[in-house]
Amino acid sequence: MTLTDARLAADDFATDAIDIDQLAEHGYVIVPNFLPRSQCSALYDYAQQLAPQAWQQAGIGRSDNYTTNTAVRQDKIRWLSAQEPLENAYLEMMDQLRVQLNRELFMGLFDYECHLAHYPPGAFYRKHLDAFKGRSNRILTTVFYLNSEWQEADGGQLVIYGERGEVLETVLPEAGKLVVFLSDVFVHEVLAGLRDRFSITGWYRLNTSIGGLVDPTS
Ligand SMILES: O=C(O)CCC(=O)C(=O)O
């Protein structure tokens, strides 16, 4: 699929089913082929043709603690918005998943935010949690990968750790794969890779206000 015929609507995305039981039992789930290859490459092509100024250096923390610390993370990001048709289609598809998760797991997820991420060769994201208990409204993290033909030797794996620091999963960032995990439970990191690595990372959130901000971002 080329970029010009990539005007996907949310309903055009043919998502593979998520193993909700696995998510409920273990707190995370890996779906190898969440989207078919053609839809994945539409998103990949879209990310490729974005101008450099469409990306920003990723930051750490929230609001006034917000810093760009390249010793911790080195990816470039672009927040998805409803203004761009393909970005909107992805957002709407993930919103349908939100409704399903709420229906089946009673999670009370209120909304979803996500960004494209580009890790140039050598870039990493050190061990971190995406949310801290009671201090964030991020509940569930989703990471969707866009690179086809990613090999073990290319590096760039997502490593997910258990509560004793043991490795639970080492995930190759392969096109079509979706990883979903509880944001405040699983420490994880992105290892440096040899290739440009593209993904869409997002968070389902609760509608809690923090520090007087009704809807804090990042
Ligand atoms: O790209 C990945 O595999 C994970 C990214 C991540 O941990 C994050 O953006 O918080």
Ligand SMILES: [Fe+2]
């Ligand atoms: Fe993360």
